[in-house]
Amino acid sequence: MMQLVKLIKGEIQRFYKYKILHISVLVSVIWVILIILLDEAAITQMVPLLILMDAAMMSIILMAASYFFEKQENTIRTTFVLPVYPRQILLAKIISVILLELLSGTIILLTMVIAYGIQVPFLLYFAYILLIVLSHTAVGMVITLRSKDFSAMLTNYIIFAFITIIPTFLLSFKVIPESWEFVLALSPTQGGQWLIESLFSQVEPIKMIISLIYLSVLPALLYPLVVYPRYKKVIMGE
């Protein structure tokens, strides 16, 4: 357990040193500015999307950055000969990304509370962010581990975003007809959208059930069955 804590601390330290933390906070500040500048009427429509964008899109980027920085500097080798398990190394990455996303979520939440007095159930808010981050980082790691380098990963990520994330946003802006909603449920982002939306407005129970099950099952399956074996194989190959 202590080794895991040290690994997480190391990840956070590197997020700071490599300015990833700065970028993450900067993105949150941009969201804050956007929220403040938003018309009050658009708040309940836009804020869930901003929270989702941050949790879903940023978490994948953070996870990939953490992995590729380490790969690029060969420190993955050094870490692998430390008295730690590969699963601890992976877990530390996931937890550190979750922590960063929770920080970002807290900044957005505080802005909503202070600027507009919008109250949301805090525990549910963080629980939903956690689910969104877990499911998206799982998919993100699958993409990352199948990419040669960071730029290849970005290309794959854009393709993934076009297929899953963007349609959810387009649906929110009613560019895509609502009849497509359940087709989009195949995308974890859509599930995340329903969860976050439920904090601000009424969402049909069936959508909530689908989202909760999907976003819980997806990481529960992907991490042990796909991500971890692949990750272990890749770092052992190093």
Next chain:
Amino acid sequence: MFKNIIFPLLRKNKRGFFVIFFFSIFISISGAIQPFIMQHIIDDAILASNLNQLYILVVITFFLTIFTMMISAINEIYYTKNSMNILFEFRKIVFNKLFLHDKTFLNKYHSADLMSRLQGDISELQRFYTDTVFSLFSTIISLVFISTIIYTYNIKLMILILIFLPIEFFCLKPLYPHMHNSTKTMRESTSNIGKFFIESFRYLLVLKNLGAKEQTLEKLDFIQDDYKKVVIKNKKINLIFSQIPAFISLLGKTIIISYGGYLTIKGELKVGELVAFLTYFTMILAPVHTILGVVNNLPKMKVSLNRVLEILPKDEKVEPFKSSNFEIVVKDLNFSYANNKIFENLNLNIKEKSKIAIIGKNGAGKSTFGDLLCGFLKAQDGNIFIGNEEIGKNDFINFSKYLVKLEQTPIIFDDSLRGNLLLANDKASDEELINSLKKTGMFDWYNSLENGLDTNIFESGANLSGGQKQRIALSRIILLNPKIIILDEFTSSIDEKDTLWFYENISKIFPDSTIIAITHHLNMLNNFDEVYLLEDKNLKEYKKDYYEDIGVGFEMPVHFGKLTGRENLIYFASFYKKNIDYLALMERVGLSEALDQEVNQYSKGMKVRLNFVRALLNDPKVLFLDEPTAGLDPNNSKIIKTMIKEFRERGGTVIITTHLMGDVEELCDQVVFMHKGIVSEAASPRNLKLEYGQKEIQVEYLENNQVVSKVFPLDKIATNEDFHHCLEKDIQTIHTGETTLDDIFIKITGGTVDDATRKTH
């Protein structure tokens, strides 16, 4: 043996023997009657000119002979069938008993030797106990019958004939010990030829690869010459054995013809009676020779009996395995090979369904421990329990349902895929067989087989990789689904990819079984719940943080570039329980000034030094260094080398991978040259130089104001006249021609220096 094996077999086949016995008596009597009829043909028909009686007697003789021939033929078939039954059942009983033996037995006897005992010696015993003893009975009956007939002709002649029997016996008696020894030697020699061919066939390609064809053929010549000598010696003794009775028979015949002729001339014996008498004498020789043959076979049988008894187990107790729990408890276990103690008061508890790994140096006794758990070896002292049952004391029925060992080398039998799989569970359906293949990732391969489960995989085994063979062996174990599985270096003959698959999947395939893996793969230990290290004759719990004891210095920079040297070292050091003062190390390698600089700002040499410090952070016992001085200036290189030497002096082990032979000479006790992934040479630098070095002295002297250079071999330099002659000249320089490790490497690898594949430890 007779009471426990032979007699029950004879009793089982008694009906056949009674029939044969009856037929044999008929054949003997029929044979004995014919000279009697012949006598009447001569005396009462031919000499008495009685044509009617002649026809009757000739017809009787004709049909009696035909009838005897038919009975003989039927008897022969019956006899062969019966003998075969006994031989096969006898061999099966002995073979079945061999399963009760442990590993020490298999280590003691070569397979060819066992084969020779099961084939040659058992046949010999069967022949003696059934054929020979049986023919002895019918012979004695014939002897009594013929003796009675002869007695009716002339009592004096009958006594004369019977005298020859003891004479022959006593003449042959001194030869028995020679016959015994000769037979024993011949059996051993035959077994040696078998051993030679079994080994040579198995390792034919290895012998070819080693260029040992000529040596092998010479060995064959030697073994065959030895066999030839033994056979000729045996033949000589056999000849004496057969010629002595023949000579005595000849002697007897001469005396009987002379004496019988004398009686006929005197009118005391009729012509027909003399002819019948001579025929009976020839006939009586056959039973006499049979009796002598039995006596002759006695020493051979004794040798065979001893050879078969030697391989039979002393204790044949087999019990059902009754325990319903499968916790393994090892109590005060002691085990030795001769005087070499392997385990001393070893104690261990392995819980049911746990997955454990056992590691240790070669020869520490890992496989022996596996064999003890399987009951293949018996401990001299202490106990091993699986649940309530003690292992090693008795054999258990169907033990493989509870405990199975997956061996190092996958065994594929000369059979179909189905036959190979059914060995584990002969009741398994085709669906179960295919499912077992699916679980081991062999389903695609199975689908590619034209004849499916009926494909002979031994014949097509050449196309199977080691990994695939081991997967088939694992499929067999899936069909058994045992409670305990022992994996003895089971990935030693398979590639890295398959090794990874096995270690990652074995626990998933057998979630409800206890798995004990004996392994060298330290990087796979994460797949196990507990790890034990076999060291100092005992098992110790091996903490999974074995990385605590190793330090790795990579060639390439392996630090976080945006972090300072200090931050990097503090971060990495935080994971170890034991730390060395990194400040002192940094000062030693001349990096104390750069401690708070970002590593990105370090030069290549500084990064190499930082790598070295990082490797030493946890005060490791084993240090792996990849090109530790590459890119360093001579001063820094010297510092690193001094530190490596100090580490060695403190008792640490260092494994260096480098292309700098100077470093090797300075730092290493042992050198391993690797070329194209193969170890080309492994020795100490000094021994390598002694083996490959040029031993010569170069002398340069002035002659006619010109420098002349001469090279002399170091061998016998003291008596080299040319060298002494040179010494009288105006010498400029004398030095020895020292061969470097670079030269040796080039020599070993055939002059193809390939840095990428050259590794020196």
